[in-house]
Amino acid sequence: MNLSSIIGKKKEYAEYMIKEITHICKTMGKRDPGSEGEKKACEYMADVLKNDCGCDRVTVESFEEHPGSFYGWITIDIILALISIVLIHFVPLVSMLLIILALVIMVMQFGHYKKFVDFLFPKKIGHNVTAIKSCKGEVKRRIMFNGHADAAWEWPVNYMFGGVGFDIHIFLGIGSLLYYLVLSIIAVCSGSAFTGVDGTLRKCALWGLILVPFVVALFFMWNKNRVVDGANDNLSGCYMGIALLKALKDEGIELEDTEVGVIICGSEEAGLRGSLAWAEAHKGEYDDVPTFIYSYDTIHDPKYLMTNYRDLNATVPSDKDVSDLFMESAEQLGIPCIHGMVPFPGGATDNAAFNKAGFRSTGITGLNHKLERYYHTRLDSYDNMNQDGLEGCFAVTAKVLENFVNGAKQ
Numbered sequence: 001m002n003l004s005s006i007i008g009k010k011k012e013y014a015e016y017m018i019k020e021i022t023h024i025c026k027t028m029g030k031r032d033p034g035s036e037g038e039k040k041a042c043e044y045m046a047d048v049l050k051n052d053c054g055c056d057r058v059t060v061e062s063f064e065e066h067p068g069s070f071y072g073w074i075t076i077d078i079i080l081a082l083i084s085i086v087l088i089h090f091v092p093l094v095s096m097l098l099i100i101l102a103l104v105i106m107v108m109q110f111g112h113y114k115k116f117v118d119f120l121f122p123k124k125i126g127h128n129v130t131a132i133k134s135c136k137g138e139v140k141r142r143i144m145f146n147g148h149a150d151a152a153w154e155w156p157v158n159y160m161f162g163g164v165g166f167d168i169h170i171f172l173g174i175g176s177l178l179y180y181l182v183l184s185i186i187a188v189c190s191g192s193a194f195t196g197v198d199g200t201l202r203k204c205a206l207w208g209l210i211l212v213p214f215v216v217a218l219f220f221m222w223n224k225n226r227v228v229d230g231a232n233d234n235l236s237g238c239y240m241g242i243a244l245l246k247a248l249k250d251e252g253i254e255l256e257d258t259e260v261g262v263i264i265c266g267s268e269e270a271g272l273r274g275s276l277a278w279a280e281a282h283k284g285e286y287d288d289v290p291t292f293i294y295s296y297d298t299i300h301d302p303k304y305l306m307t308n309y310r311d312l313n314a315t316v317p318s319d320k321d322v323s324d325l326f327m328e329s330a331e332q333l334g335i336p337c338i339h340g341m342v343p344f345p346g347g348a349t350d351n352a353a354f355n356k357a358g359f360r361s362t363g364i365t366g367l368n369h370k371l372e373r374y375y376h377t378r379l380d381s382y383d384n385m386n387q388d389g390l391e392g393c394f395a396v397t398a399k400v401l402e403n404f405v406n407g408a409k410q
Helices: 010-027 036-051 069-087 092-111 156-190 197-220 231-250 273-281 320-333 350-356 387-405
Strands: 057-065 124-133 141-148 223-227 258-265 291-299 305-308 338-340 360-366
Touching: 010 036, 010 231, 010 387, 036 057, 036 124, 036 231, 036 258, 057 273, 069 092, 069 156, 069 197, 092 156, 124 231, 124 273, 141 231, 141 273, 141 350, 141 387, 156 197, 231 258, 231 291, 231 387, 258 273, 258 387, 273 350, 291 320, 291 350, 291 387, 305 320, 305 387, 320 360, 320 387, 350 360, 360 387
Parallel strands: 141 258, 141 291, 291 360, 305 338
Antiparallel strands: 057 124, 124 258, 305 360
């Protein structure tokens, strides 16, 4: 199979993506996790996949979630931290235990995206879409392209100061926890009053109050009253697969033995809740033939097009063959692509949920992991998309499909 005719029309399909993304941003309301806007966007893209892209099996599935927990745990940790800073002067043991609890919550909720304190927050209903374009003959392989339909709550610090300011803000907040943890451990292990050792511990605790404003400032890390457009993060990822399927239909290309699908997940911004639900609902369903999943997130700047060989704060490995196929396809087209990963504290993409569930998947991003001001801010709008970035990623995606159909990496 040769898809050079589609690759040659990368400009046309990038323009199609921008037009569609603009339509969703302008007409379907805000798409925070579990919202009506997220549902409308999923239903709209499901209709596009069925009517414009030739998918004969399209389903919209719902799942239960508690999206407030993804940032709500930070509020819990701040309260625990402030109480522990007071109690360290009177009951160091309790202070130590509270800080350890805060760190455990952080590691579980953000480090591993576990549902550790989800039950403390209101329940909502999220939505996923699965669309499959069948092949003409016996299915011998399957490839699926993923993006997430929801958008993030704004990060005011990143909007005002950019990624460097945002990272300093986060690390000073975490650093204060670790600082007081060390002091409380010393106090407990010494077996003396906190005023012992010539009052050194008390002096250190008082000096540590310099860090308290950074802890309090974490209350304002996100603005729950402002949801960004999410044009880049991540309607760009949703439309990468949609545009490719539309191109196949426009060109009249029917595959002989390869199924092509699109997975649109909800609530990625709530801790991968949509992709985790999708992976659980479809576990074992696609084990019949080799199945590759490409998960796209924030396809923007062409110089940062990246295959993420590790995800979820660099703790979850992506499938090497799936990753290598994207890299090799980019090289064949002469399109630069970075061999990279999602580092701490970069969070995760839906790719992590698929790999943790045993699917063969990799994550493709097009953003600087040293965050820029548009990321999770009002600047992530339909009039701030990068057509060159979309064109390059679309071309590589088409080449991936071509190579996959021709038997590569299976």
